[in-house]
Amino acid sequence: MQVSEITQGKKFTLEEVVEFTDLIAEKLDNAIDKVDNINHKTHVLSVNASIEAARAGTFGRPFGIVAANMSELSDETIKITERMRKDTKEILEVGNLIKSQSREYRGNRLSDLALVNIDLIDRNLYERTADVRWWATDGSIVDALTKKTPEAYESVSQRLNVILQAYTVYYDLVLADTEGNIVANGNKEKYSSVNTNVADRKWFTSAIRTKTGSEFGFQPVYRSPLVNNELAITYSAAVRENGDTKGRIIGVLGVIFKWESLSQTIINHTPIGEDEKNHTRICIVDNDGLILADSEGKVLKETLQFDKKTSLLGEKKNYMFTEYAGVPCCIGHALSPGFENYSTGWHSVIIQKLVNSKKSKP
Structure with missing residues (x-):
């Protein structure tokens, strides 16, 4: 930054204020150094003049008076430059204070924004855990895994599709039996996941291990092959006999969440x-x-x-x-x-x- 860049009405960041403060201090130091250099030469000249005036005796008295005045001027200049150096030091101290406060402000602001972002994500994803645990007790889902007939699977697919119409944050809802075979999904027109085996998927295995209906399974951010490798998070819950929260597990419901839609919205609106x-x-x-x-x-x-x-x-x-x-x-x-x-x-x-x-x- 140059001093000439300072224009009326321009907005400055705290860092730019510090930079300008440092620039002022640097220019003052340079100016004081130049004055000191000139003053040193003036002092040497006055001393030499005094010596020559003394040698000249009576005829050198006027020259001696000038030399004495030059010496007084030099002494006064020294006092002025000392005060200027002190003022420059104070300017630097103010700059350092601003710099410290600027760093603290920037750091706190960024960490505050970071907290808002992750809090929004936690709150939104909590809703996903509630969704899957609730839907796992749905009558048509329990009925399909109990009857295991083509008609029951078709009926539950329609039910899952209705849910998807209302909850557009999901790519798909999939229903698997205890062997990990997907028997139905809600978005059949877009994703052909039926008959896919997911027994080794984290969302499935974690749900199968749950003890009660209040627990859920989870697979963090990954590219899900069930939805054409889109970025997703899958939450899951065990479907239990008769919809009882402590009943025997008869299958697993997985909800495949549109992770990128949520995360990029939050990031873009920071x-x-x-x-x-x-x-x-x-x-x-x-x-x-x-x-x-x-x-x-x-x-x-x-x-x-x-x-x-x-x-x-x-x-x-x-x-x-x-x-x-x-x-x-x-x-x-x-x-x-x-x-x-x-x-x-x-x-x-x-x-x-x-x-x-x-x-x-x-």
């Missing part, structure tokens, strides 16, 4: 200014740093790596200044806070480059 977006990355990651949602679109393709990552992710809410991808950054973080005893356990991370840093300038 209140980051237009001037910040090109140097800010917004992510949701798991405990290893694997990217589950990303403003740069690298979901499941990258794991965040930076110095002291474990320390950052180990706290509930915090921020740090460190290098990411070789560039100085502020990284805000928040751990999943949970909602109604449900928590994804994921982390929300916002990485913002320090654009005014010399190392980050092109």
Whole structure:
């Protein structure tokens, strides 16, 4: 930044104010150094003049008076430059205070935004756990897995389709028997999953292991082959005999959630200014740093790596200044806070480059 760039009405970030403060202090130091240099020469000249005036005796008295005045001027100049150096030091102290407050403000703001993002995700996904546990007790679902007839499977498919019409956040709802064979799905026109075996899928095995109807199964962000490899999260619940929450398990209901629709909506609506977006990355990651949602679109393709990552992710809410991808950054973080005893356990991370840093300038 140059002083000539300061124009009336322009808005400045705190970092730009600090940069301008440093620039003023630097220019003052340079100016004082020049004055000191000139003053030193003036002092030497006055001393030499005094010596020559003394040698000249009576004829040198006028010259001696001038030399004395020059010496007094030099002494006064020294006092002025000392005061100027003190003022410059105070300017730098103010700049450092602003810099400290700027870092604190930026860090707290990013970690606050990160917390809002992961809280929205927790709240939304909690609803998915409620959905699947409720629907697993639906009469047509219990009836289909009890009768095991083509007519019952067709009837339950229609019921699942009706649910899908009302709950557009899902790609599909699938129903499997205890062997993991899908016997019905709600979106038959788009996805042909019937007769697919899912016995080795995490959402199925975790539901089969549940003890009561109040529990649920889960498979985190992945590309589901049941819905043409779309990014999804699948929640599941055991279907129990007679719909009894403690009854014998007769199958599993899986609800395949449109993860990208939720996550990208939250990321895209994070209140980051237009001037910040090109140097800010917004992510949701798991405990290893694997990217589950990303403003740069690298979901499941990258794991965040930076110095002291474990320390950052180990706290509930915090921020740090460190290098990411070789560039100085502020990284805000928040751990999943949970909602109604449900928590994804994921982390929300916002990485913002320090654009005014010399190392980050092109």
